[in-house]
Amino acid sequence: MSQSRSPSHKDAYSLILDAIDVGMFKPGDRLVESDLADRFGVSRTPIREALQRLETQSLLERDGRSLIVASLDHNQMAELYVVRRELEGLAASLAARHATAEEVQVLHDMVAADDALIDDPVELAKANRRFHQQIHLASHNRYLVQQLDLVHRSMALMATTSLAAEGRGKIAQDEHKAIVAAIANRDEAAAGQALKDHISVAFTTRLKQDADGRATNS
The missing domain is CATH 1.20.120.530 (GntR ligand-binding domain-like)
Incomplete structure (x- = not known):
C-alpha cells in the first residue's frame, strides 16, 4: 500500500470509530458512504475501506444493503x-x-x-x-x-x-x-x-x- 493512501485510510477509520465512541452515531444508525465523505471531508475510497474494516470487527452490521451501527443484546x-x-x-x-x-x-x-x-x-x-x-x-x-x-x-x-x-x-x-x-x-x-x-x-x-x-x- 502506498504512503499516500494509508494516512487517509487511518484517518477515515479513526473518524468513524471516534464518532461511534462519542455517540454521534448510535446503534441502529445507518452509515452512508457519501454522507460520511461529506461530513469528514475524506474521499469515498478510504471511507469505503474503513466501513469494510468496521464491519469485519462487528462494529457495523448489514441491514439489507445498508450498513448500520451494530447493537449488543x-x-x-x-x-x-x-x-x-x-x-x-x-x-x-x-x-x-x-x-x-x-x-x-x-x-x-x-x-x-x-x-x-x-x-x-x-x-x-x-x-x-x-x-x-x-x-x-x-x-x-x-x-x-x-x-x-x-x-x-x-x-x-x-x-x-x-x-x-x-x-x-x-x-x-x-x-x-x-x-x-x-x-x-x-x-x-x-x-x-x-x-x-x-x-x-x-x-x-x-x-x-x-x-x-x-x-x-x-
Missing part, C-alpha cells in the same frame, strides 16, 4: 463485561508491577481532575476512557493493550453510559482512587481486585439501567 453485553473484567483486572495487576513513578503520578492527576466532572456524565465518560487506557498502557504489555482496545471498541456499541446513573459518578471516582492507591502501593492483588470490582459495579448499574428502560417502554 443482553447476552453479548454480559459476555463483554466478563471479558473486560478479567482483562482490566490483569492490566491493573501488571500496572502495579511495572508502572513508572511518572505513570502513577499521571493516574493520580487524572483522578483528581475528574472530580470536577462528577455531574457531567458525558465528559466523565470520556475521562473514564482516558483513565482506563492509561492503566492499560501502564501494564507495559502490548498484547494486553491490543485486546483491551478491541473490548473498548465494542463498549462503544452501548447506547448509554453507566456513569449517567444517579450517584454513579461519585462512586466511580472513589473506585478509581482505590485502584490508583493499590497501583501506587505496588499491591498487584489489590489493584487487580479493585479494578475487577469496579467493572462488576458498572455492569450491575448498566443492568439496572436496562431494566428501568424496559419498564418505561412497556
Whole structure:
C-alpha cells in the first residue's frame, strides 16, 4: 500500500470509530458512504475501506444493503463485561508491577481532575476512557493493550453510559482512587481486585439501567 493512501485510510477509520465512541452515531444508525465523505471531508475510497474494516470487527452490521451501527443484546453485553473484567483486572495487576513513578503520578492527576466532572456524565465518560487506557498502557504489555482496545471498541456499541446513573459518578471516582492507591502501593492483588470490582459495579448499574428502560417502554 502506498504512503499516500494509508494516512487517509487511518484517518477515515479513526473518524468513524471516534464518532461511534462519542455517540454521534448510535446503534441502529445507518452509515452512508457519501454522507460520511461529506461530513469528514475524506474521499469515498478510504471511507469505503474503513466501513469494510468496521464491519469485519462487528462494529457495523448489514441491514439489507445498508450498513448500520451494530447493537449488543443482553447476552453479548454480559459476555463483554466478563471479558473486560478479567482483562482490566490483569492490566491493573501488571500496572502495579511495572508502572513508572511518572505513570502513577499521571493516574493520580487524572483522578483528581475528574472530580470536577462528577455531574457531567458525558465528559466523565470520556475521562473514564482516558483513565482506563492509561492503566492499560501502564501494564507495559502490548498484547494486553491490543485486546483491551478491541473490548473498548465494542463498549462503544452501548447506547448509554453507566456513569449517567444517579450517584454513579461519585462512586466511580472513589473506585478509581482505590485502584490508583493499590497501583501506587505496588499491591498487584489489590489493584487487580479493585479494578475487577469496579467493572462488576458498572455492569450491575448498566443492568439496572436496562431494566428501568424496559419498564418505561412497556
